[in-house]
Amino acid sequence: MNTDSAGYALISFDGLNLLIDQHAIVSIENMVMVRDGDDEVKASEVIEENACEVHSLTAHLAVANKIDARCHYIVVVQADEQRFGITVNSVQSLPIQDPKLHTLPACMNLSESPIKAYVQVEERIAFCCDVGKLWSHINTSESRHECKA
Amino acid sequence: MNARHDAVLFEFTSGRHAAIGLHEIAELVMSPRLVPVPLAPDYCHSLCIWQDRAIPFVDLAPLIGQRSLEKIELALVVTYFARSNGEQRWGALGLSAYFRIVSVGDDTACPLPQDSSAWPAIAHSCFQLVDENVPILNLDALFEQRLELIT
Numbered sequence: 429m430n431t432d433s434a435g436y437a438l439i440s441f442d443g444l445n446l447l448i449d450q451h452a453i454v455s456i457e458n459m460v461m462v463r464d465g466d467d468e469v470k471a472s473e474v475i476e477e478n479a480c481e482v483h484s485l486t487a488h489l490a491v492a493n494k495i496d497a498r499c500h501y502i503v504v505v506q507a508d509e510q511r512f513g514i515t516v517n518s519v520q521s522l523p524i525q526d527p528k529l530h531t532l533p534a535c536m537n538l539s540e541s542p543i544k545a546y547v548q549v550e551e552r553i554a555f556c557c558d559v560g561k562l563w564s565h566i567n568t569s570e571s572r573h574e575c576k577a
Numbered sequence: 578m579n580a581r582h583d584a585v586l587f588e589f590t591s592g593r594h595a596a597i598g599l600h601e602i603a604e605l606v607m608s609p610r611l612v613p614v615p616l617a618p619d620y621c622h623s624l625c626i627w628q629d630r631a632i633p634f635v636d637l638a639p640l641i642g643q644r645s646l647e648k649i650e651l652a653l654v655v656t657y658f659a660r661s662n663g664e665q666r667w668g669a670l671g672l673s674a675y676f677r678i679v680s681v682g683d684d685t686a687c688p689l690p691q692d693s694s695a696w697p698a699i700a701h702s703c704f705q706l707v708d709e710n711v712p713i714l715n716l717d718a719l720f721e722q723r724l725e726l727i728t
Contacts, residue, residue, distance in 0.1 A: 444615065489615040533624075533633035533668075534721045536617035543615050546624070546631065553612045553624060553631055565616070 436522045438554055439503055441496065441515060444487040445554035447522065447547060448503075452559045454511060456519055457502040480504060482513035483566060489542070491566055507563040522549065529556060541565070579684045584713065586706070587653060587676040590638035590646070594706070596713045599678060601655045603667060609634070609652035618723065619645060625669040627654055633720055636671040640695045640724070646671050657716035668720040679706070695724050 436447045484496035499515035527547045531537070537544065542561035546553050584596040604627070611623035611634055619639040624631040634652060636645045651672040659666050685704040689696040689712055696703075699719045700712035 487613060487615065530631065532614065532617075533621070535621045535633055535635065535719065535723055536614050537723060538616060538618070541616045546614075548629075548631065553626075555615060 436527075436556075437503075438518075438520050438522050438549065439514070439516045440518045441485060441499060442487040444485075444489075445549065445552050446557045447554045448505065448557050448559055450521070452505045452507065454504040454506050457504060457513070459497075459500055459502060459515065480511040480513055482515065484515045485566075489562070489565060505559045507560040510563050512563060512566070522547075522554075579682045581680050581682045583678055584681045584704075585653075585676050586679045586711065587670065587672050588674045589636070589671060590641075590643050590673055592709075593638075593641065593643075594709060594711045595637060595700075596679070596681070596704070596711050597655060597670075597716065598713075601657060601716060603654040603656045605672075605676070606652045606654055606669070608650060609669065611649060611652075620724070625652055625654075627652075627667065627669065630667065632667045632669055634669045634671065635719060638671075640699075641690075641693045646673060651675070655716055657720070659721055660717045661721065666720065668716065698722070698724060 435450055437450045437453060439446050439448060482495065482502055484492040484494070484499065486492055496515050499517055501516050501519055502513040503516050503519055504511060504513045529545045529547050531545050532543065542558045542565055543555045544558065545556040547556065583599045585599055585602055586594055586596050588594050606627060610626040612626065612631065613623050620637065621633050621635045622645070623634045625634040632654070638645055649671050652669040653672055653676060654667060654669050656665060656667050658664065681704045687703050687705040687710050689700055689703045690710045696712050699715055701715045703710050703712050
């Protein structure tokens, strides 16, 4: 499976590398917007000029019960009717031309998972993530285990 | 006539063994590089980076209701041909000790262990070794489908 490298952004958090559709990104905000004046930030916050929920996710895509203060940015994405933010350590355009996307092996491919494929980016593995399914996953009870960022 | 065949016997968790055909071994990897896959089932939670390929890594322990290996120091890279299209594929199995080669006779055939509903879906057959029933894995079935874990 080949794809257009201009179509993906590479985001990283908690040691996980995700590829998301660049066109789904609405904005990239600085984390200071949710950290200012509040040390007890909850997992759901509001970006004032662009109201939406913001979540920190773990490497297993579980919703952390606190915003991960180690992250530098919030990537705001639009998934169908829903807009939401994810805290990330870094966000960049996919740094390789003509990446080869590999479908996940059948034994680990769950129909409801937002992760369907991966690509090798230099020494790293990045997983292609459907932001619509990611939003559905974030709202399932399974994603909201007691976990700390 | 009691035919005998060589099989690779490996321990996947303390005291529990499974086997594969000798021709299915590709390489034993020490300290394999594993990349966890978000939301993947417990028994195949990671990709193993091997010879610039990312191949599925399977830990059989969760299939019998046991915890995954805490530290994965050994991975047995195996190869098989996908039943769907005849393509050669690779996968990796987590080992808790070094494997050994055993000679298995037809007269040791026995029923599959009853400790997991997964065995009938992922094993060709089974043989008795001392007092343990050892499943012989069907690698295509193990790697080319997602198992429902009912233990």
